[in-house]
Amino acid sequence: MSITTAPADFATTSAANPSAPPPRPRSRLLARDAVRLGTVGLRTRPARAILSALGIAIGIAAMIAVVGISASSQAKLNAQLASLGTNLLTAQAGKSVFGQDTKLPPDTIAKVGMLDGVESASGYGDLSVSVYRSHLTDPSETGGITVRAADLRLPGTTGARLAAGSWLNAATANFPAVVLGAKAAERLGVASPGAQVWLGGRYFTVVGILEAVPLAPELDTSALIGIPIAHAQFGYDGSPTMVYERSSDAAVESVRTRLGRTVSPQTPDQVTVSRPSDALAAKKAADQAFTGLLVGLGSVALLVGGIGVANTMIISVLERRREIGLRRALGATRGHIRTQFLSEALLLSALGGVLGAALGVAVTAGFALLRGWPVAIPPVTLAIAIGATLLIGAVAGLYPAVRAARTDPTTALGG
Template identity: 45%
Template sequence: MSRTLDLVGEAVRGLRARPLRSALCAGGIALGMAAMVAVVAIPATTRQALLNQLGQDGNLLTVSSGNTIDNQPAPLPSQSPAMLRRIPGVQQLSPVAYQSGWIARRTPFVPVADTNGLAVIAVSADLTATLDLHVTHGAFLDAATSRYPAVVLGSGAARALGMSTAGPNRLVTLSTADGRRTVVATVLGILADAPLAPELDSAVLIGDRAAHTRLDAGGGPSRIYLRADPDKVGPVHALLAATTSPEDPGAVQVGRPSDLLAARLTAQNALNDLAFGLGAVALLVGGVGVANAMVVSVLERRSEIGLRRALGAGRGFVGGLILIESTLLCLSGALAGGIAGLAVTWVAAMSQAVAVQVPLLPVGLGLAASVLVGLIAGLYPALRAAQLAPAAALRIAG
């Protein structure tokens, strides 16, 4: 035990004698370890938030009927919302209607060709509850404001219009494609990204009553979002098409947005595996740097090694000294890299307002791999140092 402690103490003193080289060698290992921790922990944190969202939104269903010949959302029967509400298990329902032929512009002076394809959608005040939408600035439409020319911008629409705030002095021009009819609307609020309804991100939302009186909206909704009892999602899903359009249920498309999020999660896992592999390669490259530094260290310390051998140090002591030095380099670099990776993960989690998730198994494997890399990297230099003959070592020392 005392011999091992002596070796560790000598190894630490040897590393402290060359601080810059030791720091650079450990830095290569730290970079690889930080990459491994970050590419595992950050996706795990995001994945947990996504899984929580999947659990909350697994009962969200959508009903639509595809697009028309001119690539506009086709309307559903006007009686569809009332009929769908009668299905046992439907808890919430919100229809929306694309206003075909209407576009949104910052001012009437913006050419129609530069509208960025912002759709105008008539919505009801209960859409936020059905889709769990969040307003980043201002407020959403309510029973009162839905009657007046007021709009809420999707996140992408707000960026396209160059607006980051809402208020009485924030105005948007709604007009027909030919520019003959124009309605100036006040921007009440701006929505956060809606992953379950991305079509709303690039849209301008207006109250259904204002759309009827100001935009002459008519006909049925273009899409219906609904929440079902979590225990009755399957039976509700099976009845939606026939209930929405009894005459032509085949034309009705029933979707489940959470399935799309699950597919994204699967793709994300594949990309995470690739990123983890890149982190492993970075760790290996750091190990090569450690091996190179230890070889140079042996060449520079031949006189020291010669004196140790001449004073009675065995081959095992000299070889173990070099081996422990390389292992300490890799271990210290791995610990520093692990802390850096956790710090990056914490910052990423705070920016998304989610709890930090750190998979212990991959992190533990990374630490074990760093020790293994240190042993492998120091093996050849250790053997080379141990094979120095005492007589040759004395000549070098002299």
């Protein structure tokens, strides 16, 4: 053990008070000696040290895994939005001043398509008919599927992709053909095109199945038929329920402000205009709030780990009274003893922090890879987590360190 002493200024002392004894040199531990002494308790009682570090590791792992999994999910969502584009606007009928449902004009899609900055426009109209797997299906088992008359440009505007089959065209839109959304196909038990479903009192042939549509999730539970067949068979008047519009990124806000007046010049306030990415942003904010709750739970676990460190250190002080008394008798100061036990607490916490960080990263990476997400762990999270463990270790070890420093060497050796 190396001990450094601060040189005394004897000339100054003698000049101030010639009869005063020379000042006692101050002694302090070097950093390497403090670390070496701090490992003594950990090496002599490894099982207890590991269990105490594990308490902190669980809290740290929980915090990092929660934040990492949430960040990975958001990275996946952001990548999807970037590939699909966030320049999609929707318009649908709102409520009148008397709270009644309104309808969009039949020529809405055509008028929206003529707006400056609009690249494509499409939409669909809801039909008051149901779809079943067959005519023998219980009429009450609708499966939450909505039949909709779809504009032929719908996939290009919304970014919808086909999982199987083909989309409606000018020919099939006139015949009993239907394209099913991803969830609709699953609920109807249709795995591939060519099957028939009972729609509006007659059989329709499934010509295509869509993949999930992130920016238009309502299409996932839809059975989409052509507008001509909807008009001929079910009396569809051409009034769209939902209109989709895609414009250049630079023109999005300009189109958004003009969309309501274009659709309904007399009552633009009865047209609801929104952007699907805004809803996804709201969902992302809700996920972040949930993440905050889980981080709070992880912090509680971290606090419990800190209490475990404090308990371990207090017991260590009680069990090592003779060691403390012997060191004091050999010249160790209270500062030496305090530094020793505080170093031990910090090392114990650092062990738990590093172990917890590694475990949290492993859990996050494993979960993200299984889901096909990119692994995204904010580096600041790791820094905050390890920093929190050291802070908790310092706080938890402070009282035991002070208590050890106050141990009377005579009493300790005699007891």
